[in-house]
Amino acid sequence: MNPVALRRLRGLLRKEFLQIWRDPSALAIAFLLPAILLLIFGYGVSLDARNVPLAVVTQRPGALAASFAAGFRHSPYFKPRPFLTIQEAERALRAHEVQGIVWLRSDFARRALAGGEAPIGVIVNGVDANDARLVEGYVQQVWATWLSAQARSQGHDASMALAVEPRVRFNPAVSSRDYLVPGLIAVIMTLTGALLTALVIAREWERGTMEALMVTRVQMREILLAKLLPYFLLGMGGMAASVVMAVLLFGVPLVGAWWVLAGASALFMLSALGMGLLISGFARSQFVAGQIALIVTFLPAFLLSGFVFDIGSMPPAVQWVTHVVAARYFVAILQSVFLAGNVWSVIVPNALALAAMAAVFLGLARAVFRRRLD
């Protein structure tokens, strides 16, 4: 780049920074929006069921039934409510007062002591299928604990043929916040990155100041570069603030190296800004740009990135679509770097994918802008 071009670029950069400084909305998008979102998300999004209201029906109270019911009182997952008839419990289930029923019939103790295999009815409200499955799993745990306690009290090893020893690698407390917060950072930065550029440039088109810029000697790539650099810095600032919040406020462990995180974030930010540039290249009005930014960035990042919903379980056609969602790669890197450390077999391929996406989006944006000159 020759000195004249460099001076032009410096002038443009100065103009952009002044613009940002004078209109607080860009600063708000970069810093306020992520901070507020992370707060709400971090506290609001949790998949850990605790104190699930559960109806425990004992039709004929007795020592054995009481020992089983006690398991629910001692479990952190349940808040049991005693019932004497199944009809009352079902009414409570239908009224959403309890989420499930554990039903010990009147012949429970007799059958358990005689031949064994006394049936315990478990009825869950299946509307929220995920929650229902977790509740089923917790009930199973209570049951298994009761079985082995029961067997020990009768002096034999256990009545189950298997002894299962579960182990969770990374995140041993299986706290959903520890994996959701890193994913949230990706979702939030997708939104701010794309919004920053899409809205700001759409506004220039609307006001006609873009055309004014174009009739000067400034070249297209200089305009793009001047737009990109300030917003890149703003976005990275927001990113850093989010990471600090995740670690200090939400206590998410950061096992990996910070420079890996910074590098991956830079690649991701470039692809998000590229996406925003591309959107603003297509959409002339802020209305359309904002709509598209919301629809093609935030919602896919929320639903198609693997942040809450497992990508491997999606139908193949949808899995294929997730490959063009940049957040997918970033979520994979973030979850690994935060919880597992520098796992290169995850980081390298995903970082390469991010770099490729950034290059494609920025390249396309440049082509679209050039075409719009004609």
Next chain:
Amino acid sequence: MWRQVLALVIKEMLAVLRDAKSRAVLIGPPLIQLLVFGYAATFDLNHVPMAVYNRDPSQASRELVAHFAGSPTFRVVAMLRSGRRIDELIDSRQAQLVLVIDRRFTRDLLTHRPAPVQTIVDGRNSNTALLIEGYANTILTDFALRWGETHGGRPPPAVLQTRALYNPTLSSHWFIVPGIVALLTQVVTLLVVSLSVARERETGTFDQLLVTPMRPVDILLGKGLPGLLVGLLEATVIIAAAVWWFDVPLRGGLLALYLGLILFVVAVTGIGLMISSLVSTQQQALLGAFLFMVPSIILSGFATPIANMPPWVQDLTLVNPMRYFLVIVRSVFLEGAGVAALASQDWPMAVIGAVNLVAATWLFRRRAI
């Protein structure tokens, strides 16, 4: 008065629908989203990659592995010969579950002692980890019970018989797709309403509107009604798709559903009008819409249950109309709930809607004069 309002409604509808791009934005993306998200947003696990480290190659252990391989939930991707690769497989996400069968497995089974097996799951996604553990436990328990029956062990004193009400196969589509009705209706309504006044302010036509004989209330009505109509129309299309495309059972009546829907759209329109009267540019309007929309989706129970949130956040959700409508749409679809059962959800939305409309009128008047 009504003729003037009607004229303004028609003008608004034309303004939104005549522009090819904003028309496309209203029709295309919501439908694409419905399809993609309807398929993508699932908590159901299938074909989870797993590895097996079988330290006791025997008939019994092979039978246990066959139980896993035969289940639709799991897909055995590797049989390990040593324990060294376990961590590596999990770290690189090639396997989400590793089943380790101990060397004493067969011996303990035959001598009626609990035979040791270990399950190792990837905890990076805690929800998936818990679900995988649950599925694996079900398979292991099944195996244990069957082994006990056929090999003369002591049967356990009690067994669980589990069933799920309303959603017997626990398909999460049935939970998510009705939720999308609420999600997309809110997105579209809010954007149409909140941008309508800002657009006129930017182009300067708003002052022309103010000098017409229309009262501010009439202008507000004319701005709000199009959003209401667009929202209802959008919701109807999505409800139809949920029933006929995604085969989600619609067990309740349309009356209960549409009563809730109208109250919901009115409440959202009120929020849109408030944003509209507070801002002066479309950019600010969009920002306002985002600032409301994103938290309202997260704190609605759409993807994660409200009951899991800390108490003060749960209190916060009480002012979120989407929270109530989600209960209504899911109850009507899956539980067959009627109008009477949902009254407890309808009235808070009615209150929120009324407050929003009054507040919007007040804000609007202040800005208009």
